Amino acid sequence: MGEGSVLRIGVIGTGMISLFHFRGWADVEGVEVVAVCDTDRDKAAARAKEFGIDRVYTDVAEMFADGGIDAVDIAASVDAHAPVARAAADHGIHVMCQKPLTRTVREAEELIKEIGDRVRFMVHENYRFRPHYRLVRDWIEQGRIGEPRHAAMTVRCSGLVSLDGETPFLVDRQPYLTGFDRNIVFETMIHHLDIMRCTLGPLRVVSAVLGRLNTNLPGEDTATIVLQGEGGLVAVADGTLTAPGYQPLPADRYEVVGTTGTLVMDFDRIFLVGQEDQAEKVDLAGRYQECFTEAIRQFVDGIRTGAPFETDRLDNLETLRLMESVYTAAGIRV
Numbered sequence: 001m002g003e004g005s006v007l008r009i010g011v012i013g014t015g016m017i018s019l020f021h022f023r024g025w026a027d028v029e030g031v032e033v034v035a036v037c038d039t040d041r042d043k044a045a046a047r048a049k050e051f052g053i054d055r056v057y058t059d060v061a062e063m064f065a066d067g068g069i070d071a072v073d074i075a076a077s078v079d080a081h082a083p084v085a086r087a088a089a090d091h092g093i094h095v096m097c098q099k100p101l102t103r104t105v106r107e108a109e110e111l112i113k114e115i116g117d118r119v120r121f122m123v124h125e126n127y128r129f130r131p132h133y134r135l136v137r138d139w140i141e142q143g144r145i146g147e148p149r150h151a152a153m154t155v156r157c158s159g160l161v162s163l164d165g166e167t168p169f170l171v172d173r174q175p176y177l178t179g180f181d182r183n184i185v186f187e188t189m190i191h192h193l194d195i196m197r198c199t200l201g202p203l204r205v206v207s208a209v210l211g212r213l214n215t216n217l218p219g220e221d222t223a224t225i226v227l228q229g230e231g232g233l234v235a236v237a238d239g240t241l242t243a244p245g246y247q248p249l250p251a252d253r254y255e256v257v258g259t260t261g262t263l264v265m266d267f268d269r270i271f272l273v274g275q276e277d278q279a280e281k282v283d284l285a286g287r288y289q290e291c292f293t294e295a296i297r298q299f300v301d302g303i304r305t306g307a308p309f310e311t312d313r314l315d316n317l318e319t320l321r322l323m324e325s326v327y328t329a330a331g332i333r334v
Contacts, residue, residue: 007300010035010069010093012060012084013076014047016173017098021075021124022051024292028300037063038076060084064091071096071303073124073296077176078103082111085121094120096299100190101316104334105324112313122299122309123316127191128198129294132282135270136254136263137199144272145258148200148233153192154253155184155239158246160214160221168214169248170241182334183219185210185326188250189239193326194311194319196227196235199256203227203235203322208329213242225326 009025011018011033025033035055038044048056057063064087071094074084082102085095095115101123102108115121127133140148159170160183171177177187185193197203206228210220222240229235241250254265262273271279295311302309309315327334 020292024296126291129291146260150257151235160241
């Protein structure tokens with residue numbers, strides 16, 4: 001580590017989502033972002049200026065060669081994840097990488113095997129750290145509904161609705177979607193599949209139907225997935241990014257039926273059925289940054305103490321396997 005045990009960070013990727021990463025690093029004590037890298041030098045320089053960072057690069061190899069970095073935060077596009085993670089490990093640099101780790105399970109398995117235990121390796125799956133989902137997990141672990149037996153996850157937004165020829169909100173935010181052949185499952189519902197794994201235990205895909213309501217884009221924007229867990233548990237994940245009238249970012253509803261009670265998370269409210277007057281409400285907009293900051297905090301604490309990561313690369317590999325099996329069940333080769 002750097003002088004005074006300050007953990008020195010290099011951030012790769014300065015797209016839209018990186019803003020929340022940089023804010024997260026600024027919120028955590030004992031760390032300093034010392035370098036920024038992006039193939040677009042102007043974007044990298046702008047982000048570096050915004051956060052008072054001196055070193056700006058367009059080449060990861062040059063950044064690593066200059067030294068002085070203890071860990072990297074890979075917030076670049078998915079095709080950059082594996083080569084950057086490999087290069088970091090070759091330099092003894094710890095890795096935190098945005099989800100999805102890679103495009104395919106095979107690529108992820110090869111990457112994980114190659115890096116091994118040479119460095120600490122965490123996947124930035126921030127939904128695990130979102131406060132409403134933390135509360136859901138806590139209530140289930142506290143036994144407030146007994147043993148989960150059935151679950152339904154619903155995801156709705158208007159982010160890919162195209163009206164009057166206007167560019168859909170999510171395309172404006174993530175332009176690469178115009179050329180990407182996988183969408184809602186790979187980009188969005190991978191979060192929800194991970195939450196379902198986290199709260200329900202191991203799952204397998206029984207069936208999946210995918211569709212495109214916005215036919216101007218190559219990737220699926222609608223998905224209905226049936227899953228099965230241990231002890232006969234059945235779960236359904238149903239989502240669309242093309243639901244007129246909904247907000248442009250996903251709004252989630254999650255219901256878990258247990259042996260002694262039923263838990264409902266309806267967007268920002270969490271309650272037990274029959275006890276709605278005791279619902280807890282989470283300020284999702286006001287606390288949006290929190291999931292990024294807490295993921296980063298766990299990464300830093302794990303490096304310092306050796307504690308395991310909740311979203312360790314091996315745990316996240318199971319989510320990637322579940323996501324890929326959705327496409328297989330839908331008859332799509334990946």
